[in-house]
Amino acid sequence: MDDPDSEVRRKVIQALGGIGDRDAGPALVKALGDEDRQVRWEAVLASQNCGVPPMLLPRGLCRRPRHRKNPLIAGFLNFLLPGLGYGYIGKWWGIMIFQIDITVTVWLFKTTGETDTYSVLFPFYLLLAAHAWYITKMMPEEVP
Numbered sequence: 574m575d576d577p578d579s580e581v582r583r584k585v586i587q588a589l590g591g592i593g594d595r596d597a598g599p600a601l602v603k604a605l606g607d608e609d610r611q612v613r614w615e616a617v618l619a620s621q622n623c624g625v626p627p628m629l630l631p632r633g634l635c636r637r638p639r640h641r642k643n644p645l646i647a648g649f650l651n652f653l654l655p656g657l658g659y660g661y662i663g664k665w666w667g668i669m670i671f672q673i674d675i676t677v678t679v680w681l682f683k684t685t686g687e688t689d690t691y692s693v694l695f696p697f698y699l700l701l702a703a704h705a706w707y708i709t710k711m712m713p714e715e716v717p
Contacts, residue, residue, distance in 0.1 A: 574600050579609035586612065590619025598625045605633030613637060641714045648706030652698050658705035662712065670701070 576582055586604055589597040601623055604616035617630060642662050651658025656671030674694075681690040 574604060579607075579612055582607065582609070582612045583615050586615040586619050590615070590622045593622040595624040597623045601625055602629055602633045605630065606637050608637070641712060642709050644706045644709035647709040648702040651705035652702035655698060655701045658702065659708075662705065662709050664708075 574582060574585055576585075582604065586601065589601065598620070601616045601620045602625060605613055605620075607613050607616065613634065616633075620630065647658040647662050649658070650661050654671060655674040656667040656669070659667030659670060661667075678690060678694060681693060685693070
């Protein structure tokens with residue numbers, strides 16, 4: 574069960590499930606938190622044959638590693654350079670927002686000066702940072 578190869582762990586769990594040994598229950602509950610999703614699925618299937626109570630399955634599965642983007646990083650990147658946070662979370666339109674931001678910033682800087690440019694753009698940067706944070710917070714976890 575501690576082998577680094579996930580295929581070996583999966584085969585061990587299948588064998589335990591095929592045997593139906595009730596002493597394998599703790600090992601199967603531990604395997605529910607494995608990093609590989611195939612190993613976790615085999616542990617769910619094998620636990621039915623080994624007498625693991627169904628109420629332990631959600632507790633074991635919630636211990637699995639989570640893979641998701643960090644909302645704070647997405648918000649911070651979008652505040653520094655609007656569009657960069659969207660690119661971090663995999664949104665294709667992040668590059669479009671980045672291009673629009675560069676164009677508007679250069680145009681405002683040329684027409685109104687430095688102070689006015691930053692005072693006009695700062696609220697938009699905050700809004701885009703909050704939006705990237707929110708989108709990332711609502712994203713489902715990634716399948717490893």
